[in-house]
Amino acid sequence: MLPNAMKTSPHFHKLFFPTRCHCDTISRRARTSQRLPTQPSLGQTSSNGGLFRRGQTKDHKIGNRLINARGETLAEKPSFRTAFKRRRCLIPATGFYEWQRNPDSRTKTPMHIALKSGAPFAFAGLWESWHSPAGQSIQSCTIITTEPNDLMAPIHDRMPVILPPDAYNHWLDPAERTDLQDLLVPYSAQEMIAHPVSTLVNSPINDTPDCLKPAQPPEQGALF
Numbered sequence: 001m002l003p004n005a006m007k008t009s010p011h012f013h014k015l016f017f018p019t020r021c022h023c024d025t026i027s028r029r030a031r032t033s034q035r036l037p038t039q040p041s042l043g044q045t046s047s048n049g050g051l052f053r054r055g056q057t058k059d060h061k062i063g064n065r066l067i068n069a070r071g072e073t074l075a076e077k078p079s080f081r082t083a084f085k086r087r088r089c090l091i092p093a094t095g096f097y098e099w100q101r102n103p104d105s106r107t108k109t110p111m112h113i114a115l116k117s118g119a120p121f122a123f124a125g126l127w128e129s130w131h132s133p134a135g136q137s138i139q140s141c142t143i144i145t146t147e148p149n150d151l152m153a154p155i156h157d158r159m160p161v162i163l164p165p166d167a168y169n170h171w172l173d174p175a176e177r178t179d180l181q182d183l184l185v186p187y188s189a190q191e192m193i194a195h196p197v198s199t200l201v202n203s204p205i206n207d208t209p210d211c212l213k214p215a216q217p218p219e220q221g222a223l224f
Contacts, residue, residue: 071184149186
């Protein structure tokens with residue numbers, strides 16, 4: 001999964017960052033499944049908003065394996081169970097990318113998935129705060145995933161948990177909570193849309209609006 005982001009508008013900041021946050025822009029392609037999760041994600045905790053490094057661990061060698069967390073096992077996994085109780089966050093986006101395997105099984109088509117309304121939304125996330133060996137203070141995060149809805153099932157076997165706005169306050173409650181598992185469900189497929197986009201998004205060096213453009217259908221051969 002690869003969420004796209006945007007230059008944040010005042011409305012977007014007011015919606016997701018009512019507390020202090022000094023971030024004006026974030027990448028259009030803040031990866032959720034890359035070899036090295038170095039691109040930051042914008043996140044909102046119960047008390048603050050800002051940039052988080054992807055990967056819920058101090059160990060860079062395994063950080064890329066912890067950039068996503070399966071919602072079904074959060075309460076059991078040592079890497080996530082404490083954060084699930086106490087350190088939850090929202091990770092805003094206007095859409096995300098996933099790669100659908102083509103019938104030839106050798107190639108994949110990048111797909112862009114968003115809400116039909118075009119409105120921004122928030123992934124359910126977890127965060128940690130720790131110090132690197134060099135003494136640097138680092139905040140890291142992970143996006144929670146769940147089973148796919150009917151729209152996502154033909155594309156991938158997982159999807160990020162998208163929280164409805166009326167769940168934001170519950171999710172960001174700073175109190176220790178053990179009753180939030182029911183929020184980690186697939187978002188309504190009827191409210192989402194997916195379309196193929198340019199293969200420009202396959203390369204992390206491409207960070208332009210062209211990544212969001214719908215893919216052009218293949219040209220038809222001349223008839224005779």
